[in-house]
Structures are given as structure tokens and as C-alpha cells.
Amino acid sequence: TEEVGGGGPAAAAGACDPADITLVGQVRNESNPYEAAWLDGGDTFAEQVGLTQQRLTYDGDSTRQQEQISQLLAGDTECLVMNVLPNGDSDTPPIVEGAEEAGAYLVTQWNKPADLNVTDYDHWLSHITYDGVESGRQIGDALAEAIGGSGGVIALQGVLDTGAAKDRFAGFEESLAANPEVELLDDQTANFSRAEALEVTKTLLTKHGEDIEGIWAANDDMALGALEALEQAGRTDVAVVGIDAVPDALTAIEEGTMTATVSSDGPWQGGIGLAIGYCVATGELAVEDIADEDRAWFAEQFLIDQDNVADFVSPEITESDFACDNLFSRSQGAMS
């Protein structure tokens, strides 16, 4: 037995003809607005450089994601650029190692184990995420404020096995510590799902009744499910916060039924990952030239509430965001 050869040259300074580049965007599925918008953003960028993006979805199935990646990497990888949303933290290492071995250019977003360093790799160009602790705290604070600084709240957690869910909840706990009058009555997982959030919220509403003054949800989908449950229970006095700024949540904020959310810009995320890969593959940007703090970084995010929601209702992609010299303009600093 022997190891299979493969992998590209160690040096990652690309010299690909732009026309030879294959752009791949991979997200969980196209049946949720955020990720669909992500892929559309990728398409926009691809169009910008006269290419098309191969859209891959793995239906939230880690195994399937790995399988797709390894099949992809078994093909022609010399000028392959991948912008990947790993399903969970633990899915990132094999993707990274596969890309490194095959010599494909990789940008990952959202999920990565804390102890995996991008700087240890040549083809893993960058990892982009939003500071979950920060967003969890921001909406936590907004929630505390909305209920007047004191009262009972419940929390809807995301898929327990993801960093995003854990970080966000950790941020919420920080916020709770800072607002001692706010009492966490219950926390349950609704797996980032609107339908599950609806059921869980209904149950918690009967369990705690009038004690509930606010609902903290780890994403907007769950917040929207909670809103639905509130409507069915005839409750209009409960503040709801979420994260992601999906269109429906923005509408709800505009209408005043929801309190706050935190932006994450799907279309930009879909484009920027490909842009970084493209710039490196064509040689316009050398890996060594990317600053260490731009190898794993927090992207800019905003707390959206009724005051500023109008600015976010239709996210715009500006071409300049994807210019090779402007790739890291949205950085809020290196991941801690």
C-alpha cells in the first residue's frame, strides 16, 4: 500500500488564466432565503469576472458535504476556487486538508474549530465569520432594553452541535450577566428551525404564561416561528430578537412586531469568498501578502432595530467590495 500522490505545488501563488478558473459555492440548501441569497451573490461575482459559479448544496448533511467535496477534489483542481459554508465546526478540517492536498483555493465561512489555524495552510486562504458572541450579546442587550431592563425571557437555541449556536448563547449569557434584572426562565433548542420554534414557544408560553416578556432566538427563522406562536396565543406584548437579518425579520421589525436582529450579509458572503480565491488564483494577490489578521476574521455586522431597518431592507452588492485590493474592507479584526 502506498499513499496516493496528488496535490498541487506547495507554493500557492496562482498563475491561472481567468478563463480556466472554476468557481464553486457550497451552502446547505437553496430552500432558505439566506443561503439562496448567498449563492446569488456568488453568481453576481462570477458574472462580474465573466465566469459561472457551480452551485452545490448538501442539505445540511455533513457527510454529504464531505462526499461532494472529495468528489470535487477528485476532478481538475488546479484552478478550483471554493467558497464553502461548512455544516459544523468539525466539518472544516477535512475540507481544508482535502483542498490543501489537491491544491484548490478555499475560503470557508462561519464554522471552524478554534484551534485550527488558517495560517498553517497555503491553499486555505481565509476564514470569515461573524462574531457570534458579540451578536448574541447585542440582541440580548436590545431585548433587555425592550422589556425595560427587567423581566422574564426565554431563549431558543440553535443546533446544539454548532459553534454559532454556542457562541451566540454565550453572548446572551454575558448580556444576562450585565442585566441582572432580566431572568432567563427557560432555554430550549429549536434547531434553527421555524417550525420547531413555533412548537417550543407555544409550549413555553403555556408553561410560563404572562411571565414571559421577551424571547431571545439564536436566529431569525426561530424568531419568526416564535412570533407566529405569539400571534396564535394572542400575545402582542412580548419582545422578540433574532440574528441574520432575513427579509421577513426586517419586515417584522419595520412593522414593529420584532425588536431587533443582527445583520449578516448573505450576498456579500457568497461573493467575497469567491473573490478572494479568484484574486489568489489569478495571481493578483499572493497568499503571503494576505495579512495574518485577514486569514481568519470577523466581518462587520450591525444591530438592526426599528431606527435603522430601512437601510438594510434591500442589501446591495457593490462591485468594489470584490476588488482585489479591497477584499478585507469589512473586517472587524482578527478572530480571537
Place this chain on the structure above:
Amino acid sequence: MTSPADADLEVVHARRPRPRRGVSLRDAGPPVALVVVFGIFAALSPGFRTLSNVQNVLDAAAVLTVVTCGITFVLMMGSIDLSAPGIMGASAIAVALLVANNRNDNDYGLLGVVLAVLLGAGLGCLSGLALVTLKVPSFMTTLGISAVGLGVATLMFAGVQPNVSDRMLAGLAVERFLGLAHLTWIAFACVLVGWLVQRYSRLGRYAFAIGGAEEVLALSGVRVAPYKVAVFTMAGAFYGLAGVMVTSQLGAGLVQAGRGYDFSAIAAAVVGGTLLIGGRGGILHSAVGVLLVTVLTNGLVQVGVSPYWQGGVQGLIVVAAVAAAVIPQRRRNQVTK
């Protein structure tokens, strides 16, 4: 050589064991389990035994009840149906796009609901047809149809969430009658219809008979295939309705509207006493099963079991409930699949 007739001069009348008719003891397990589980939670949690929580449990059971109504007929035939997620997804998106919504100018109201249910029936019909014409086991045809349904739903979804602004549809989940949401009454109606179909229609009795001995039906000159297709079609219509109900609850059409309902519904039906090999059980059994499962989900949250453990505890209790229900009817040489 004596003929048997000569030998038997006397009329021999033996006392025979009385043939079974009507409700039997072996059906008592699941309802008893339901009462016991309910009692335990009521004792453990004050929040659980409130009237509003009972309403909440019934409301929460609505969608699963409708899905289970559909699946029960399929299980009664001894087939299996995994198509609920796909069909529900397709009908959920379809109805959201047909009634007043944020994506297009449609405003078909009730007609939209009917069309979505018909879409479900159509998809169900397809899996039935594949079963009887291609002779592919229902496990596979329905799994395939589920994938097809999800694909169709994703196509219709086209990246933008359709939100429902139709008052009637949105109102079904919100407005109440006698303390229960309209959707819950719809679920009750489905159970009633299902029960009538099961008991008084040829379709229902034949579905039952197909599970008992399909080959015998054929030997009696009954063409089984149309009934099978009809059962899958009916199941599809129930899933379609369930998809509409989810849309009404969420106020939006979701591709994942039916995620997980396939296994929950089968589990509920089986917990209620419907056998997977067919020929036993029925709508009322399944309704009890649905309640048992829903009470468990609700009760575990009410008594504050850690979310990590909830699934496990639920699984354990389901197994225990079935075991308790099975023990009184254990027989030697009983076939358990």
C-alpha cells in the same frame, strides 16, 4: 371400509371458544399508556395540568394527526410511506404562492388550498402508481416521491420566502373555537373522516384486507391495484392538507414544512397499535398514538428535562409504552418483525 359419515352417528356439539368481535383487550395498551403518561406528567408539573396546556397539546397535535391519518391507511395495507416531507413541502409552498402572498398577485383563497391538497393527492397517486405498475416496494416509491416533492418545492421556492397575507389561511391557526384553534378542529374532522372511511367504505375495509391477505383478495376476484393507488392518493391528500396547515401556522411557505413528519407519524401510528406488517390498527389507534407522542414532547419540556436528553427520554418511553402494551398479548411463536 366405513365412510366417515356412517361413523359419526351422534351429533357432536362442542363448546367453542367465543369468536372475537368488536373491541378487544389487546387494543387497550396504548390508551392506558396515554392515561398513565398523562397522569405522571400532571403529577410532576403544575404547568402541565392546566387547561391551557391541554389546549396547547391538542393544538400541537393537529398537524401530526392529519399526517398520521394519511399514513395509517398505508400502514394498514402493510406498505410504508416516507413521502410526507416532500409532499408537505410541495403543498406548503404551493399554497403560499396561490393565496394572497408577497411573491405574486395570486389570491385564490380557498381554491388555492384545494389546489394544494390536490397537488398532494397527485404526488401520492404517483407513488401508488409506481408501486402497482413498476412493482417497486412502497418504501422506495415514497422515498423517491419525497425527493421529487422537495425538488418541486425548491423550484417553486426560487430563493425568496413566500409569506402568506391571506386572512383566511392565517386565521386558521390563530382563531379559536371552544378554546381550540381552527386547525385543531380540522384535525378532528380528519380523524372523523378517516374513521368513517375505515369503517364504512370499501376503500377503507379493502385497505385493511390488503394488509391482512392481499393474495386472497386477488383470489376473490378483487382487483387490488386501484385500491392501493387510491389509498396512496388519499394519504397524499392528507399530507397536502398538513402542508397547508403548517403554512397557516408559520405564515409562510417552507420547503422543510414536513421535515421529520414521516418518522414521527409512523412512530405515532405504531405506538398506537398499528402494525407495520399491516392488517391491524386504524385511525383511532393512531390518534391515540399521536396524543401519546405529543403529550410526551410537551410534558418533557414542562417538567424541564434537559434538551439534550429529551429525545432519548422520549425514545425510552415510547419503547416502554409499546413493551407494556405488548406484554399482555405476548404469545408463544408470535411473529414480531
Place this chain on the structure above:
Amino acid sequence: MTTNLTRPPGQRVPATAPALEVRGLVKHYPGVKALDGVDLVVRRNEVLGLAGENGAGKSTLLKALVGLVRPDAGEIWVRGEKVRLGSIADAADHGIGMVFQEQSLVPNLTAAENIVLGSEGPGVRHGIYRWNTMRRLAQEQLDKIGSHIDPLARTDSLSFADRQMVEIAKVLRIEERTSHPPVIILDEPTSVLESKEIETLFTQVRRLREFASVVFVSHRLDEVLDVCDRVAVLRGGRSVGEVPAADAAPAELHRMMIGSTGSDDHYHGAAAERPDEPRPRLVVRGLSGRTFRDVDLDVHAGEIVGIVGVHGSGREDVCRALFGAEPTTAGEVVLDGARLDLSGTRAACAAGIGYVPAERKTEGMVGPMSVADNMTLTKQGSRCTGPVVRPRKQAKLVDRWIERLSIRTPDRGTAIQRLSGGNQQKVVLARWLVAGDVRLLLLDHPTRGLDVGARSEVYRLLRELAGQGVAMVLLADSLEEAIGMSDRIVVMSDGRATTEVAAPADGKPTPLDLVKEMV
């Protein structure tokens, strides 16, 4: 309940053409020529017997007549008209109906539904059941045959014999379905019935003759001669002749069936010499279970003990309990001095007990598996080919028993469900004999569905086994069989063993003696 025995004259077809005629029917199965050019005429208003040894092609022929088997060649004429029967429904529309050799009722439906299944008529309107009508329709049919079962009882809660009555009631509905004089086919309807029920059935058959034709198959030749007007004989898929029943003897029929003489004699001489053993091999004391109480039973090595009793006497369950397939509540069973573990069939097998169940199709055999696999399925069977199967040894073993019991099968690899009923039964019996170390055989109707020759063969085999010291408990097909085969007969009624009657070769009791005890 009265039924009009004659049809309106307008519906009578000119009496020239026979009710049913078969010309040169051929049917091949892989490896077998089940029908090899059969000719058969069924006249109007007659009861035609069909005789032939196991595998002669009777069932296949009859299935062709109801559209279940599509013949490879040949013609079927109904009332002078050539027909092509594509399905059961086709046949029913032509007035042909059949009771199958293997029971075919839907177990989880009511008896009423089974009776009207496929021809509900007014019982179903626009797809909606009218239970009262349906019950009435079924009751009419049940009354015809004098059965007292509850039409709304679930079929699987009925006894085997009651279910057979339901089948007959069901086929009689053909009267209602067609305007022609019907042809009713009964494939071994009596093999599980008791004499009383057989008599009722025969009354019905005679009644049917007034306006219909009946084809009747049975391996009890006396029975065939009793009820039939004419008997046609099949051998190897061919018609070999027919005789008027009035002046035929069973022996003659038998000769026609197998091409040589034999007899349908149950009285098989004295029991073989067996070693004198003071202690019984099987001692049962106070055995109680769901359907039987306080049963005591002794069986010596080499002895055949018959248990007789009516339905509900609990004798089947005693047998099953001894094999560990039915729970017991009290009692003790000792086999060769060792206490027997009744908790499961494995323990019984390990102790050297064999069991031949009555319900062959569901309990006796694994249909899709081969003859060889079915024969060596037991622990004993597998033991004699070793923990690692030695295919050659297995093949030799199986072939030896196929030959010894003259099982008609293309080869040992054929699925057992393709064999004729009688041959299936022989395989099931052979299963316990392959290892040669069985000590006690529990035989629940071991000759059900066997032809005369095969039955004699089995009797001889059982005798031989007894001679080798195997103890046997026999639930016989008929009283004659029980009397002929047993050395001692235990009468059971109401779950208790009430009397014991000795039946030595030189002092056999008469059936009447037993019936007296059974009441």
C-alpha cells in the same frame, strides 16, 4: 332459510352442451409438466369427482378453470362456448367458482365480509358499506350450509374448520352472481372437516346438483365415491379415464390413479415389535394451559398414542405445549427421565422432539425456500451436515429422503411452494427424520392432503419409526385413521383427557365406541 332450488326456466341453456369442457389443456412449469393434455367434461347437474395422486395436476387444472393459471395450450368451453379465462372475476362471471386447497380468507376481516368479498352486491352502495345488508347476505349463505358462526366474527378468531365452512359459504355466492347454472369447484374441502361437517357439506353438494355442476377433489376415495356421480382420474397431468361412481370401488380408483393396485387401508397390522420398557418415554402430569387442564399422558417408546376429540377439545394445544410453542400454567413433562423445558421450541428440539403442524402453509414450511433447505431447517437437520454446511452431504441426505418418501419435485433446489400439497407435507415430515435421532414425534394431522398411496407410505413410515422406538402422539385426520394407527387412544373433551381406550391390533375399537366417549 329457503332457497329456490330451481332456476327460472328461461335461463336454462339447451341441455346439449356440457356445463364445462376442457380439451387438451397443457401447462408447463419449470421442470414439470403439470398438465399434459387433459380432457375433461363436466356435465350439467352432476357432481364430478376428480382423483389423482399428489402432484397429478388436479389443483393446476382447477386453477386453470378459474383463470388463475394460464394454460400453455388447450381449450376451455363453457356451455358450448369457447372461453378465455383471464382472472377469477372472469371465471365468476361465467359462473365458475372455487374453494382452494389452501385456505384463502382474509384473516382480519369478518366472516361476513369474506363471504361477500368481491361480489358484495347490495352490501356496498357507492363504495359505502351497509353492514346490516352485508350481514344478512352472509347469514343467508351460512344458513345454507347450516353453520352457526357469527357473521361478524373476525375470521382469524374462528377455528380452522369454521373457516373452511366460511369458504364454502363464500363460493356458494356464485349462485347469486351469475344467471347461468354455476360450476362450483371444491379442491379438497373435507381434509380438515369433521364427519358432521362433512355430512352437512355433502348435503349442500347434493342440493347444488339440482341446479349446478360440482367438481369435487378429495383423497378420501370412499368419500369421493359417496358423493360423486362420476369420477375422473388424472395421472401425471393426463386424464387416464373415468368411472361411474355407482359401480366403482376405492381399490379400482386407486389402481387407475397409480397404475397398480393398493388399498386405502388404515389397519396396519400389529404394532412392530418394540423393546419392552417399563418406564414410559413421555410422562405428562397435570399439564394445564389456556385451553386444556390437568392433562395426564404417557407414551412409551415405540408406541403411537392417538388423541381424539372434537374442535375445542384442546388437543392441538396440548401438542403445541409439549413442543414449547404454547404457554403452560402448570404441570410437568418428563422425557426419558429428564424434566422437559417447555419454554421454547429450541429446548424441545434439543430434547429430540419433533412437531408436524397442521397449518402447513403458514407454520409447516417456508414457501420460497428450497425443498432441501426446508428439510434441513431443523437443528437436527443442520447438525447432520455440520456447523459448516457440507453441501454434498446435505444433497445426498436430502435426495435419499426425497426418494424414500417418493416426493415429486424437479430437484431438491425447487422452492417448496411449487410442490403439490401432498408433496409439501412429505417434506415437512421428512424434516424430522433426516437426523434420525428424534425420540418423540408430535403429529398434528400428518396425512392432511396426502393421496392414498402417499398416506399408506406415511403410515408405513410411522410404523417403521415406531419399530425403531420413536414415541408418537397422533392427532389423526379421521377416526378411522386414529383407530388404525394408534396403539392406544386418548379421548379429550373440553380441555381434559377424559378416557383412554386401548387399541391393540387384535382389538380395535369401533368409531362408534370413540364417539360415545367424545360426547
Place this chain on the structure above:
Amino acid sequence: MSTPAVTEPAVAGPPVTGRAVAGRRLTSFMPVIALVVLLAALTVADPGFLTLNSLTAAARTSAPLVVLAAGATLVVLCGGIDLSIAALCSLATVFFALWLPDLGGLTTVAVVAATAAIGAAQGVAHVLLRIPSFIVTLGGLSIFSAIALVISDAGPIRVVDRDVTHWLTLYVGGVVPMAFVVALLVVVVVSLVLRSTPLESWIRATGYSESAARLAGAPVDVVKVAAFTVSGACAGLAAIMLVSRNFSGSPTMADNLLLPAVAAIVVGGTAITGGHGSLWRSLAGALVVTLLRVGLPIVGVPSAYEQILYGAIIVAAVALTLDRSKVQIIK
């Protein structure tokens, strides 16, 4: 009275000739034919798909699925179903990651033994309590998931020491992935054991007609427990393959492999009602399912159409592979 002279069997039956052997052969090769057709179709859709690299990757990808399906096939042959394989496999990845620091090289053995024991426990529960296998293993599914969540603290656990699983990432002869070779070995060894012992006929008899098997004295209960044990062990082995590929254990890692594994069994032509089927059929089925899972998106089918095609193709594949002469009633 005299024993009648029982005559010789009348006709010994004509010599048997001309059996439809060829037809039967063909139906038993159908799974392979389905596989080849699918591969050809994918190649037509994207000529770049049929490369050695690509096939190697597909083989490597399929290994855990093959192993899972092979184990569960035994349970299906007995007439039951094992829904817990995927959850048990996830749990096993967590076991592996947790135990590796302490047990080192023994971890592999320990994990497989543990999952085999868990499988056996399910089998015993099924057999003793007479609960349908569907329910037992559905309960098992949720219980194993819960245990995995709790002991892993609901998160993935990195496997730093890769030496223990390194051998699975090697390639035999430079092209055949070791994991796939192991999967093949599992199929071959289990098949051989079945074929050369009475187990095969006991399993089939149990699947076709449990009561007949029991009344024939076949060790039905033992056979069922054994099937569940092997199924559990296979889940453990599949878990090790997944860990070797993902460098971590996670409480949900394999959860989504349940339906593909059962689909693989059915696509291979094994009757879901029990009795008829074989492990190598499941092997072919698993390869078909893998090609569908990875092949369709890679050759560029958009995701919505991918699902529709997936649905249509698995149905068509079963239509092709199921030997209807063996399974009379299709439920």
C-alpha cells in the same frame, strides 16, 4: 390385517431440462447492471466524470455506507429493520474520539465491540419483549443520539492522533482506497460465513416465515440477536471510517446516512419484507446511492432538479433490480 404392498412411486417425473437459468442469472446481476448504466449516464452528462481519480474518490466515499448497509441487510433479511444504525454510528464516532487518548491502538477494537454489544442489546430487547424492531431501533435511535449529545457535550471532538486511523486512508496498489477494501472484506466475509453455515437458511426462513422457522426448531431468536449484533458492529466500523475521513467525532456525524443506507439495501433488490436478498446486492445498491449523492451535483445538475432526479432514479433502479419471482407480494 395386512400392510398393503405400497407400490413404487408411479412416475419418477421426467428428467428436468431447459430451466430458465439464463433469465434467473440475469435478474441476479441486475444491481450491477443498474450501477453500470448509472455510471454511463453520468459520464454522458459530464465526460470528465469517468476518471480514475473520480472513481477512487467515489469508492472511498461509499465505504461507510457499504458497511452500514451490509450490517443492516442482515436485519432486513430476518424480516426486521434497524433504524438505529446511523445514530449508533454517530455515537461510535464520539466513543472513538473520547477513548482514543486512553486506549490508543485498541480503540478501534473497543468501539466495534461496544457497538456490537449495543446492537445485541437491541436485538435482545426485540426478541424478549416482542417489540417490533422498528420501534426498538427507533427508540435506540433517539437514545443513542441523546447519549452522544450528552457525552460529547453536544459538540464535535477533534481527533488529533491520526495514527490509529491512518491505515484506513491508504490506498491499495495506489488506487483502491483501503476503506473500500475493508468494506468489501466485510461483505465477503459475512457472506461466506452465512453461506457455509446453516445461518443463511435460518436467516431466510426467519425472514420469509418466522413461525414456520420457529416450529421447525430453527434458532430464530439467536439468529435475530446475531443479526442485530453484526449490524451494530458494522455501525462501529463505519464510524471508524468516518473518523478517519473527518478527523473528528460528532454526535450527529452519521445521522443523515440512515435513509441512504436503507435505500442502498432496497436498491440492491433485497426485499424489505425479509427473506430474499444478499449482502453483495447491498454493496451494489450502496454504490448506486453514492453515485447519485455525489455524482448528480458534481456533473452540474441544479439542486432542485437533483432531488427530482434522485427520486426518479432510485425508483427506476429498484424497478430494475428487484427479483419479482422471489417476492410475490410487493408492499
